[in-house]
Amino acid sequence: MPLSEYEQRVLEQMERELTSDDPRLATSMKTTSQRSSVRYVIAGVGLVVGLLGLVIGAAQSLPVVGVIGFVVMFSAVAYAFAQPSKQSGPVGVVSADGSVTPAAKGQKPRRTGKSGKAPFMQRMEDRWDKRRDEQ
Structure with a gap:
């Protein structure tokens, strides 16, 4: 049974709100299997x-x-x-010796653990700062 015109409009409005509120979630929901x-x-x-x-x-x-x-x-x-692994290059400024430092836009340098990834709390702080800067 197809959706009524009203239901389609409400669904489209919900989709737009979701995209504006959390674009990352919206894109992950839109994309099918990659x-x-x-x-x-x-x-x-x-x-x-x-x-x-x-x-x-x-x-x-x-x-x-x-x-x-x-x-x-x-x-x-x-x-x-x-x-599938995401093939992205280094983000930031590459110095003459080849090391990558965060861009000069007020980003904090990341502390890395044994695995080379930033610790959990550091990633959460970075997300929080990023969301606050976007708003």
């Missing part, structure tokens, strides 16, 4: 190769081949369902 079919084809081939290795390893009593087949299968499925 996984390409090539990713699934590669994962499917890996799954078939891994299954073949598992079966051959079991049939020939070669546990090493079976384990390798299982690892290939598991990796293929993990690759299929993993989020």
Whole structure:
């Protein structure tokens, strides 16, 4: 059953409000799966190769081949369902020695932990500051 004209207008108004209130959430809701079919084809081939290795390893009593087949299968499925990585370059000012520093627009330098990512509280503070600056 199609929506009435009034319902369509209300829905469009809600969409506009959501986009203006939280554009990041709105874009994540709009975009459908960004996984390409090539990713699934590669994962499917890996799954078939891994299954073949598992079966051959079991049939020939070669546990090493079976384990390798299982690892290939598991990796293929993990690759299929993993989020594609965002390929973005460094943001900020690159100095002569190649290190990246935050832009001079009043951004705080980030403290990084063992993983190279900013700590949780630092990221939350950065988000808060960013939202406050936008308003």
